[in-house]
Amino acid sequence: MALRLFNTARSPFGRKVRIILAEKNLAYEEVTVDLQNRTPEFSKASPLGKVPVLVDGETAIFDSTIVVEYLEDAFPNPPMFGVGVRQRLLHRTLDELGDHVADQAVTAFYANQRSDGPAAEQAFARIHKALAELERRVATNAWTVQFGAGDAAVIGGCGYLVLRHGEAVLKPYPALQSWLNAQDARPSVAATRPPPN
Numbered sequence: 001m002a003l004r005l006f007n008t009a010r011s012p013f014g015r016k017v018r019i020i021l022a023e024k025n026l027a028y029e030e031v032t033v034d035l036q037n038r039t040p041e042f043s044k045a046s047p048l049g050k051v052p053v054l055v056d057g058e059t060a061i062f063d064s065t066i067v068v069e070y071l072e073d074a075f076p077n078p079p080m081f082g083v084g085v086r087q088r089l090l091h092r093t094l095d096e097l098g099d100h101v102a103d104q105a106v107t108a109f110y111a112n113q114r115s116d117g118p119a120a121e122q123a124f125a126r127i128h129k130a131l132a133e134l135e136r137r138v139a140t141n142a143w144t145v146q147f148g149a150g151d152a153a154v155i156g157g158c159g160y161l162v163l164r165h166g167e168a169v170l171k172p173y174p175a176l177q178s179w180l181n182a183q184d185a186r187p188s189v190a191a192t193r194p195p196p197n
């Protein structure tokens, strides 16, 4: 049965899943969701009303981290969590850091839209904690050996951060920035670049 992905064009979480689908060379149909006007079909698949949701036959799967784990279990090759306990842990940790950047970048975006300075400031303080940890990990080579789930989450989160808040936010993190730039050449990353604002 064909895979269907409910998503929005700029969702950082959706991008993470799309990178993994591309890396695993899996065909799927993408269904673009209007979050202001959810269809009954989407609401049935997504109890929390969020994207992304992957539908495989009769099974609807959310959230993005669980979708990626499902794809790994259902379609193990090529592996997206590296080899061995340490690499798996590293992918999961990067996934958490990448999702944290994504979550807080979304929060800051909406806070700015309603001119809520303190909420945006709080979100940015949280973003910088995660970016500092990512910078430390890239700079000390505490990173994944094989590209996979963790890398995809960091690219999704940081890509969305730059899209919504500008490149300057990464200035204090040169190692992370150059790692991100290098990933742009990867076909799964290039093919999933979000459209401009």
Ligand SMILES: N[C@@H](CCC(=O)N[C@@H](CS)C(=O)NCC(=O)O)C(=O)O
Pocket (backbone or CB within 6 Å): 010, 011, 012, 013, 035, 049, 050, 051, 052, 062, 063, 064, 065, 099, 106
């Ligand atoms: N933890 C979830 C987060 C998903 C999420 O927050 N998606 C946003 C779009 S980027 C959404 O659907 N927001 C709509 C809402 O919260 O009502 C995941 O990893 O899938």
